[in-house]
Amino acid sequence: MSPSPLTDFSRLCVHTITTKPWVIEEAMDRYAAADVGGITVWRQWLEGRDPESIGEKLRSRNLEIVSLCRGGFFPSDSDAGLAAAIEDNRAAIREAAALGAPMIVLVCGAVPGQPLEDSRKQIADGIAAVVPLAEEHGIRLAIEPLHPMYADDRSAINTLASANEVCDRLDHPLVGIAADVYHIWWDPDLADQIRITGEKDRLFAFHVCDWKTPTSDFLNDRGLMGEGCIDIPGIRALVEAAGFSGFNEVEIFSDRWWAQDQDHFLTEIKKAYLEHC
């Protein structure tokens, strides 16, 4: 399945963590100079900054703020932990509102040894607890299913089916899904689950990178699009057939790329975007 080729960068969004060496001011200038259309801001990039003022600067550079990354990490083995997670997610919603981000990506969390179904229940309860504030500010909450290799301590939601199940439980128009090819490409149920996600109007975000062979690190060895085995155009075709028309967000954690000149990396991202997405 082939989607329409990408011919410009209007739907290219870059996550600030992709160019980790750049602080937010540097990232916004470089992205804007490179004609990148959108930016997803990681919360660490707002530390010591006024989110409202950063939001104004991003908009003045014609960068669309796609989302704030990330909320989540709801599960805990203590009541205090559960309450703290809810408060932190409320803080994220206020930050997103100040920044002018319409969406927060949720890496939902897990507690090693705690049954995954218990964690999913805590995740659903946690999201339900913050939905009223999200409503107040009109912020969408996108559950990102994480690869099963993160089921121990990062997310108890490891498939689109599982994310859809939690969304069904919550049944709220502000609660949807962020689909990242890195986490879901292997799923034998991928096509059906993307279709279902679209039918339910909850496909909120689409993230791209690649899976290298071999991969040497569980977190920070993602590939640039084209460096690995993921059929990114095939998955983009599925999400677009499911009605998605938002940004293609480049989210790459890579010690290898972070060690290189980031202007060069951004050039390579743009090339790979046109050739392999």
Place this chain on the structure above:
Amino acid sequence: MSPSPLTDFSRLCVHTITTKPWVIEEAMDRYAAADVGGITVWRQWLEGRDPESIGEKLRSRNLEIVSLCRGGFFPSDSDAGLAAAIEDNRAAIREAAALGAPMIVLVCGAVPGQPLEDSRKQIADGIAAVVPLAEEHGIRLAIEPLHPMYADDRSAINTLASANEVCDRLDHPLVGIAADVYHIWWDPDLADQIRITGEKDRLFAFHVCDWKTPTSDFLNDRGLMGEGCIDIPGIRALVEAAGFSGFNEVEIFSDRWWAQDQDHFLTEIKKAYLEHC
């Protein structure tokens, strides 16, 4: 869900790779001295040996030969590669017959960038091609679904559902499934799929180890039972409820444990087996 506690080692099987520093002669003496009930022999341990004579030695030490590990790796992007894989699997069947192993574990294979459904078709075709020889020798073939983090180059079969689907296609009493907790523990569909596997009389093997947090290596950082987050007794309860009454096979790849004294490791395996399986 709690299974009956394990109180002896009659159903404990150890894979030769678990105690990698020991050659087959050393492994068989140490396992027998430790009252281990069964052994799964990795093919590398037979290099330069006569499998028939090794089989006799194992039986003379009252070690039940549980399986030969491993066949598989069927997918290829060339006809020559596909044919070579089939020949290698036939060789494995002859080795199993000579050794006296009633079963071969299949790590089914994948080719980076080749669609996983194409690889699964090649796997099904490859197994079908070797089934006649397996029938001749009465050798069971156990498809082991591998964790999705191995979907790039080790196995296109990454869930029990996917393994069941390939078994359904082949529909042969000698073709079944090896369920390894390391690969399947995260699966939200685990309980149903184990039940289905049992109902279809194809739950051939059960492998145990643990998932450590953090895990530092994609291959060789498995945990001893109890060192990680997997609810091994819970999964054993599921497989036993599904009718499985075979060996609990300890299959641990661990640079950390291999660097220690292997007699000490075997003692720790026995402790962990009683306490955490």
